[in-house]
Amino acid sequence: MANLLFYLMAVGAVVASLGVVVSRSPIASILSLLASFFCLATIYLLAGMEFVAAAQILVYGGAVMVLFLFVVMLLNLGAPESAPDAAPRRRWAMPAALATSAALGLSIFVGVLGQDGVQAADAGAGLQEVDTLAGLAELLFGRYLLPFEAGSVLLLAAAVAVIVLAKRQRAAAAGRLHQGESEREAA
């Protein structure tokens, strides 16, 4: 069962990655990338790396994807042919939304109903999972504390860099504005 899921997710990851590279519209690329990330997170989960799977979903699926989508929509790069194509695409929106919510609801339903069986089967495995996480934390805050701190400094530097990159333009524009005002005053 787990092996079958792995091969299913492997095929899904490859197809979604091809979709990223092949598709014309940047929005479709981003959504394919999201699907690829989810498939890979499932593979990490199957390989016994629960925390990596969670980090993958949180950081990639949550933060990085939103960043990409935000930039594409901010720069208005999504599908320039939007006006004539809008109507046929919207026809698929409602069935797609219904299917997605039905699948999510079904998974919650199955998860809640099937909980007893899962707990009985995985009682031993559950204990081991906690051990994996504790071992990861011991490594992260023990032997690899220095890379961890370096990573946090890197994040801080990136935050400052992004603010500077976004702000410099505004300062230059303000400078130009001031220059224009003084020229007008001089005239």
Added chain:
Amino acid sequence: MTVPNEHLLILAGILFSIGVGGFFLRRNLIVVLMSIELMLNAANLTFIAGSRAHSSSGEPNLEGGLFAIFVILVAAVEAAVGLALVIALYRRKQTVSVADLDELGD
């Protein structure tokens, strides 16, 4: 999961090749950044496979997963800075196409 490790590595190789192809073939800078993310993900999968190859049944090896987390951190930083650069570039030149950025090649 009893999948042999070779299959994980083959999958990682395929994903990395797709990422490299997108990096070299696509002109849109945002898609190029996404191809880099694909390559980093393939590297993560290789780390996980290596961790799996070195762990025995009683004692799991976790260092591969740890480095996968570091790679995820660096990938997030790379995406943030890269997209900020894309926005700065778009403000300056009104384009995100690699083909239009040829000042250094002239």
